Amino acid sequence: xxxxxxxxxxxxxxxxxxxxxxxxxxxxxxxxxxxxxxxxxxxxxxxxxxxxxxxxxxxxxxxxxxxxxxxxxxxxxxxxxxxxxxxxxxxxxxxxxxxxxxxxxxxxxxxxxxxxxxxxxxxxxxxxxxxxxxxxxxxxxxxxxxxxxxxxxxxxxxxxxxxxxxxxxxxxxxxxxxxxxxxxxxxxxxxxxxxxxxxxxxxxxxxxxxxxxxxxxxxxxxxxxxxxxxxxxxxxxxxxxxxxxxxxxxxxxxxxxxxxxxxxxxxxxxxxxxxxxxxxxxxxxxxxxxxxxxxxxxxxxxxxxxxxxxxxxxxxxxxxxxxxxxxxxxxxxxxxxxxxxxxxxxxxxxxxxxxxxxxxxxxxxxxxxxxxxxxxxx
Amino acid sequence: xxxxxxxxxxxxxxxxxxxxxxxxxxxxxxxxxxxxxxxxxxxxxxxxxxxxxxxxxxxxxxxxxxxxxxxxxxxxxxxxxxxxxxxxxxxxxxxxxxxxxxxxxxxxxxxxxxxxxxxxxxxxxxxxxxxxxxxxxxxxxxxxxxxxxxxxxxxxxxxxxxxxxxxxxxxxxxxxxxxxxxxxxxxxxxxxxxxxxxxxxxxxxxxxxxxxxxxxxxxxxxxxxxxxxxxxxxxxxxxxxxxxxxxxxxxxxxxxxxxxxxxxxxxxxxxxxxxxxxxxxxxxxxxxxxxxxxxxxxxxxxxxxxxxxxxxxxxxxxxxxxxxxxxxxxxxxxxxxxxxxxxxxxxxxxxxxxxxxxx
Numbered sequence: 001x002x003x004x005x006x007x008x009x010x011x012x013x014x015x016x017x018x019x020x021x022x023x024x025x026x027x028x029x030x031x032x033x034x035x036x037x038x039x040x041x042x043x044x045x046x047x048x049x050x051x052x053x054x055x056x057x058x059x060x061x062x063x064x065x066x067x068x069x070x071x072x073x074x075x076x077x078x079x080x081x082x083x084x085x086x087x088x089x090x091x092x093x094x095x096x097x098x099x100x101x102x103x104x105x106x107x108x109x110x111x112x113x114x115x116x117x118x119x120x121x122x123x124x125x126x127x128x129x130x131x132x133x134x135x136x137x138x139x140x141x142x143x144x145x146x147x148x149x150x151x152x153x154x155x156x157x158x159x160x161x162x163x164x165x166x167x168x169x170x171x172x173x174x175x176x177x178x179x180x181x182x183x184x185x186x187x188x189x190x191x192x193x194x195x196x197x198x199x200x201x202x203x204x205x206x207x208x209x210x211x212x213x214x215x216x217x218x219x220x221x222x223x224x225x226x227x228x229x230x231x232x233x234x235x236x237x238x239x240x241x242x243x244x245x246x247x248x249x250x251x252x253x254x255x256x257x258x259x260x261x262x263x264x265x266x267x268x269x270x271x272x273x274x275x276x277x278x279x280x281x282x283x284x285x286x287x288x289x290x291x292x293x294x295x296x297x298x299x300x301x302x303x304x305x306x307x308x309x310x311x312x313x314x315x316x317x318x319x320x321x322x323x324x325x326x327x328x329x330x331x332x333x334x335x336x337x338x339x340x341x342x343x344x345x346x347x348x349x350x351x352x353x354x355x356x357x358x359x360x361x362x363x364x365x366x367x368x369x370x371x372x373x374x375x376x377x378x
Numbered sequence: 379x380x381x382x383x384x385x386x387x388x389x390x391x392x393x394x395x396x397x398x399x400x401x402x403x404x405x406x407x408x409x410x411x412x413x414x415x416x417x418x419x420x421x422x423x424x425x426x427x428x429x430x431x432x433x434x435x436x437x438x439x440x441x442x443x444x445x446x447x448x449x450x451x452x453x454x455x456x457x458x459x460x461x462x463x464x465x466x467x468x469x470x471x472x473x474x475x476x477x478x479x480x481x482x483x484x485x486x487x488x489x490x491x492x493x494x495x496x497x498x499x500x501x502x503x504x505x506x507x508x509x510x511x512x513x514x515x516x517x518x519x520x521x522x523x524x525x526x527x528x529x530x531x532x533x534x535x536x537x538x539x540x541x542x543x544x545x546x547x548x549x550x551x552x553x554x555x556x557x558x559x560x561x562x563x564x565x566x567x568x569x570x571x572x573x574x575x576x577x578x579x580x581x582x583x584x585x586x587x588x589x590x591x592x593x594x595x596x597x598x599x600x601x602x603x604x605x606x607x608x609x610x611x612x613x614x615x616x617x618x619x620x621x622x623x624x625x626x627x628x629x630x631x632x633x634x635x636x637x638x639x640x641x642x643x644x645x646x647x648x649x650x651x652x653x654x655x656x657x658x659x660x661x662x663x664x665x666x667x668x669x670x671x672x673x674x675x676x677x678x679x680x681x682x683x684x685x686x687x688x689x690x691x692x693x694x695x696x697x698x699x700x701x702x703x704x705x706x707x708x709x710x711x712x713x714x715x716x717x718x719x720x721x722x723x724x725x726x727x728x729x730x731x732x733x734x735x736x737x
Contacts, residue, residue, distance in 0.1 A: 053587060174673055205656040205657050206448065231586055238658055238659070272587060279618060279642060279657060279659050286619070288589060290591070
């Protein structure tokens with residue numbers, strides 16, 4: 001097995017598209033609508049960040065899109081298109097329609113997941129090697145034992161763990177190393193899409209930084225796409241190309257990372273950005289967001305953010321806004337779901353001019369030709 | 379303040395001028411003995427975890443002191459020693475200048491209260507909010523009789539901005555959100571009438587959007603009531619936002635301390651620089667000053683000399699031989715690093731102390 005060198009063909013083309021996905025927990029009147037009519041597109045080689053608070057439906061969205069939901073989770077609408085071949089963009093598999101066999105071969109080989117809290121995801125009574133080769137044996141039955149071992153060693157090296165750790169049990173590894181092993185396992189079959197659900201939440205900042213750098217480095221080398229789910233928006237701003245913000249089961253804004261940071265268009269995005277104290281400049285009073293995230297068993301009428309929104313209009317409590325291009329002219333691919341953009345006067349906080357800089361990456365993929373970085377003021 | 383009419387929730391701490399030391403720790407050290415289970419129920423001594431070593435800390439009235447570090451740095455151990463939940467191996471704790479003795483322990487517990495990290499675990503699910511708040515009022519004789527206690531409970535709830543108080547008093551923990559629970563936990567600590575509040579990662583379990591609300595509430599208690607607050611956290615950005623002074627710990631030792639803006643804007647210890655560099659920072663403009671390498675050491679056999687030297691890109695021979703002394707690098711700003719020592723400062727291409735400041 002050879003890793004594909006550099007960027008894949010068809011970079012920038014959609015590879016994984018979630019369309020109108022809705023997920024309920026439970027049935028009938030008691031059903032909780034955890035994800036409502038959600039669209040999200042992942043392009044080849046792109047890192048898409050999905051940010052939201054607990055209960056916003058971000059993990060449910062990922063599990064729904066890969067049909068990993070547990071009872072009582074039910075997919076009630078939507079489709080999830082996976083385009084397996086870059087050179088044939090018309091060829092698409094609907095994951096929600098796929099047969100059990102098709103699903104089984106597609107998972108892990110094409111779409112891999114790194115689950116939350118690596119501490120609990122590894123089997124405590126098996127060595128790292130056994131867990132890595134198990135995967136390979138299940139999906140590559142033709143490979144010999146020696147080949148599988150060689151690949152397991154390769155994978156560990158890929159994520160920066162020395163090969164002598166193959167014989168280690170999970171309890172002999174630090175939290176950061178366990179998370180790296182999980183990433184190595186996800187990459188075992190050269191997937192085109194890797195979904196990461198809060199992969200660094202339980203880790204210290206220094207370890208988190210090392211893992212993030214590794215993920216981006218591997219993405220640049222192997223060309224897979226990443227859907228990175230986290231509650232930490234400040235982390236995504238450095239990591240992701242595109243960010244989608246979820247609130248109460250819906251995506252309320254999506255935009256290239258730097259545009260979202262410099263010029264948020266949804267009041268929730270703006271307030272969330274204002275909830276992370278800065279490491280620079282003078283100290284200023286920040287207020288966070290009043291109130292609490294909504295109880296999804298009885299969500300508010302209209303826009304779910306409306307009870308906490310400082311700009312709420314009467315209309316906001318009546319109708320749910322659709323995800324549409326914002327009122328302010330933009331040449332970027334961005335969407336916002338907010339009635340304020342239908343009004344004549346947009347609050348200043350949501351009307352910041354867009355900077356011309358495109359999304360900035362954590363690690364440059366290649367020596368960038370001398371393009372002067374825009375001197376973004378702090 | 380509302381509802382202080384009963385005189386039970388008097389403002390306790392404001393009789394001290396802001397900045398007056400209230401709680402002082404001198405040379406606080408904690409070694410945990412580790413045993414392994416041998417045959418027939420006997421245990422065998424395995425070694426000592428050097429969880430905290432020679433920590434000095436002063437909490438002042440009307441000031442927030444942050445202790446910042448990663449897991450295993452000893453920050454929670456320090457908070458627990460200050461709360462007298464565990465006994466220091468060495469060192470002294472002075473409350474209002476007096477050492478703590480067995481007879482004064484009850485008094486100490488009244489004056490030094492703790493707020494724990496996890497509000498889902500720290501409230502008892504089978505007791506109402508009213509019960510949680512009236513217990514400390516009775517135990518510490520802050521209110522007598524049903525009506526007095528009830529009024530004091532309401533006063534506490536409005537102090538932590540749970541409105542309307544009468545309604546929140548009769549709720550159960552499962553009816554409250556994480557942020558509301560943490561407010562109840564803070565109210566419970568305030569019920570004893572403390573002068574010192576120890577907050578051990580009070581917001582790390584909460585949703586991002588409500589963290590600042592809790593920090594701002596603690597900030598108000600500091601400003602209005604003059605409480606001395608210890609803020610234990612792994613999040614250096616929130617410490618910069620909220621704390622007046624900051625102490626950075628690594629592997630059980632204090633590596634740097636000073637006014638919090640001074641420490642984050644001019645970090646002097648390579649570990650502080652690493653921590654700042656690793657923190658998510660969308661506004662970062664320059665390249666990273668320091669690369670993360672290695673991981674935190676074993677505390678059973680900590681590295682000799684400076685405990686950070688195996689990971690430090692600027693390590694010199696002296697660093698592995700001798701524990702660096704505390705060196706003053708600014709007003710009230712101290713770093714325990716040989717790079718700042720006059721004898722070594724020129725010997726290396728030492729990083730500029732302002733290395734982390736963006737252009």
